[in-house]
Amino acid sequence: MTLTSPGPTVGVVGGGQLGRMLGEAAAPLGLELLVTDPTPDCPAAPVVRDQIVGDFDEAATLRELAERADYLTFEIELADPDVLERVAEETGTPVHPAPETLRTIQDKLVQKRRLSDAGVPVPEFRAVDTADDLREACEELGYPAMLKARTGGYDGRGNIRVEGPEDVADAFDEIAGPAMVEAMVDFERELAVMGCRGADERDTFPVTETIHREEILRESVAPARASRAVRERARDVAHDVFDVMEGRGVFGIELFETTDGEILLNEIAPRPHNSGHWTIEGCHTSQFEQHLRAVTGQPLGSTDQRFPTVSTNILGDVSERQPAELRGEDSVLGTPRAHLHWYGKLEVYGLRKMGHVTLTDDDRDGLLADARDLRDGLTFE
Amino acid sequence: MTLTSPGPTVGVVGGGQLGRMLGEAAAPLGLELLVTDPTPDCPAAPVVRDQIVGDFDEAATLRELAERADYLTFEIELADPDVLERVAEETGTPVHPAPETLRTIQDKLVQKRRLSDAGVPVPEFRAVDTADDLREACEELGYPAMLKARTGGYDGRGNIRVEGPEDVADAFDEIAGPAMVEAMVDFERELAVMGCRGADERDTFPVTETIHREEILRESVAPARASRAVRERARDVAHDVFDVMEGRGVFGIELFETTDGEILLNEIAPRPHNSGHWTIEGCHTSQFEQHLRAVTGQPLGSTDQRFPTVSTNILGDVSERQPAELRGEDSVLGTPRAHLHWYGKLEVYGLRKMGHVTLTDDDRDGLLADARDLRDGLTFE
Incomplete structure (x- = not known):
């Protein structure tokens, strides 16, 4: 070129x-x-x-x-x-990726069906069109179960936990539209893999451990604190996912590591993903550069990791929507190997993603705790 | 903040x-x-x-x-x-930096006088206002000597080598303005140090070896292939330079390592400098981020090096000014740990700086040769 x-x-x-x-x-x-x-x-x-x-x-x-x-x-x-x-x-x-991929992914039921058909391990799931469907499915899958709107949800929105039979009617009313329900996964930890499909290459970034609270990503730890075998299995599953995707670009692949060491696919995002922000400093090529290389048909860059890395989201900690003013950034800027990423959003509200902090070190011990300390020193209040 | x-x-x-x-x-x-x-x-x-x-x-x-x-x-x-x-x-x-610093640096004679007064080792120099001044100075300093326009020169422009007495008149005519002349330095290698002055901090990046041809920087090697003692001395000299600079920001400090292991200051640039481009990948904080931190009064970032790094300039290799079309970039993009930096200039001409390529590795052996190979695969022809 x-x-x-x-x-x-x-x-x-x-x-x-x-x-x-x-x-x-x-x-x-x-x-x-x-x-x-x-x-x-x-x-x-x-x-x-x-x-x-x-x-x-x-x-x-x-x-x-x-x-x-x-x-x-x-x-x-x-x-x-x-x-x-x-x-x-x-x-x-x-x-890129192909609109067909977007269409598949936008509908969580279609997404799961296609993945399942392609041999990708997914939690058990059922389509839900009526409250009766939901009741019947939950009886098969067991309580609690996770009811998900088929379209439009993100960061946990559109997901409702159904604890028992008494929740079924309310949960179905709340979702107010086509839905699916999944068996709740008993997981050891959540993992994510960024995959990338180039013009004629496929590659994955190192497996990331993702830590959520209130279904919102809080921290990403790379490499994940999972066994080598589990990490290899996660990358294998990510490679299987490629078969369901059309077109070029990076894909965020969210996984569960079950308590018995299996990998189950949770969800896919057909784009750069929050769980891959750490690659900016942590890998030789970032997920963003990789996506641009792929979309424009250039060779993919090296996904090798530079050093252990943790990134943590800066989320809105205010109860009312207000102009964004973050206090405490000096402590981040003053910490060696800490990197601030500010998104420039004009207003902050509760749990809004406003930026992230990435911290690298030569070994992983203590890195997550240090990154949390840094983040906890930041506030919009 | x-x-x-x-x-x-x-x-x-x-x-x-x-x-x-x-x-x-x-x-x-x-x-x-x-x-x-x-x-x-x-x-x-x-x-x-x-x-x-x-x-x-x-x-x-x-x-x-x-x-x-x-x-x-x-x-x-x-x-x-x-x-x-x-x-x-x-x-x-x-x-930032202070206009006074810019004023000092713009006039190479004033720059050298102030540095010399501050105890920074510089090559012997003399002011030159007439051809007779030049002849007299060259006789004291010895031939060859380097005649420099006091203002306006860069990338070797405004510098004329005076080989012997027969060159004096022509050289003086060519410079056509206030000038200075310096003793030619017998150097082992050229070095550069990026210094940075923050609100109340001073720091330097690791010492870089700079390789010039036709007085234009071709490659930067970090860390420099100089002894530890020489590198320490170079950083010390860079620290002494701070005393001559007012205001905040990064400074490019170009040095000679003489054949007997001494450090002499060549020139200063009161801004990010070509010899520091490698810091984008090679250090935890790049010279550009550091400059912005300094100018805005934020804490400085870590100048520690991530890994051995070489960067090489992509220079115009055409004889006539023409639209910029670079061939061969695929080989750079396809090389693990090679990073392309394109400057987006619309036109290319001979020796114009059009971009650079940075290559990192876990050890320095072979890195310079590999970087040169990559660069030599690029052409505007």
Whole structure:
């Protein structure tokens, strides 16, 4: 390939923190980024060539994006696969990953069915269209079970734990739409693997341990504190997932390590993922650079790990929506090998992802505790 | 300090590759960058909030920059210190490093006198106002000697080697202005140290070996292949240089290691420097992040080295000015631990700095040869 100036333009649907970190990774590669996001002055705006203000599913917006770009991709699952597909066809601008993949993943039931059909181990699940379906499924799978809206959920939204028969009616009412229910997994820990599919390569990043609370990711530990055998199994499962995905790009693959050492697939995100933010410092190639390499058909970079790494999210700790003012950042900036990543969101609210802190060291002992200490010194109050 | 959105804005005089790499470093810290550069669509433009098109010494341009920024800095010595000083005073926006430092450095004779007065070892030098001055100085210092224009030179421009008495008249005519002459240094190798002065900290990055040809930097090797004692002496000299500099920021300090193991200061750049580009991958904090931390008064980051690192410049290899089209980048992208940095310049000409490639490894053996091989596979022809 030939590198030119201005370089190829990658149009990104979504300009949140993922778009911002894609922007940070684009310039060294000679790529220009253009994002579309409904929020004027979105997090990506200051570090990309331009933002088109518009909805993720608005045909005119996506067409403008496609016309001004050489490649299309998305950093948010809310992108409309039908519109993306049509716009790509009309403009000739390729979309990666394929809209078909997005369509599969947007519907959690379809996602699980396709993965299961491909031989990927998943928790037992059932489709749920009525409260009776839910009751029947729970009796088969056992209580508690996890009821999930088929579409639109993220960071635990759209998921409801059904503790017993008395919860069934309320849970079904609350989900208010097509759903699926899964057997609750008794897990030792949660793991994640970032996979990447290039033009004719497949690779995975080292297995990450993900620690959630209230279903929101708090910390990522890499390498995961799981046995070598479990980590190998996790990477194998991630490789099996490739068969379900079409098109190029990185995929976030969330897994359970069960108490008996099995790996079960939880969910997939067809884009860079929070559990891979640590790769910016922790690997020779970050998930963001890797995604851009893949989308533009360049060779993939090395996914080897540089050193043990923990990253921890900076979440909103306020009860009311208010202008974002973070106190305590000096302690992060003053700590050797700690790296601040601020997303530039104008307002903070409870549990909103506002940034993250990554800490590296030559060994993993104490790293998680140190990273938590750093994060706990930060507040928006 | 409190981190807000939008974050503090740093106004940068100059939007070349240094401005571009400052832009890449700014977003994670929550800083916004605004640059001014006379070339529309300068290298920094795609990765910063905005570019003000205007000359480096134009008062109206710098005033607009100062009015829209919380801090001012510069990535090019052509910034006018008088205008910067006046604008800073009028708008209350602080400039780092201090314009006084820029003034000192812009005049190579003043620079050398101040450094010498501060006890920094420098090659013997004399002021040259007439051809007779030059002849007399050369007789004292010995032939060959290096005649240097006091102002305006860079990358070897403005430097003329005076081989013998027969060259004196022509050399003086060619320089056409106030000059100085230096004893030619018999050096073992050239070294560089990036120094950084924060709000109340001083630190230096590991000593780099710099390899020039035709007075243009080709490769940087870190750590330098010099003895530990020499490297320590180089860092000590860099610390002495701090006493001559006012204000905060990083400084590129170019040194000679003489054949008898002494360190002599060659030149200073009051800004991030080509010899420090390797720090992006090679150190826990890059020179660009460090500069932004310093300018905004944040704690400095760790300057510890991650692993042995070599960077090599991608220079124009064409004889005529033409649109920039680089062939061979795939081999760089396909090499594990090689990192491409493209500057986004629209046109290439002979020896123009178009980008650089950084290669890291766990030991230094073979790294320079491998980096050269990678670079030699790139061409604009």
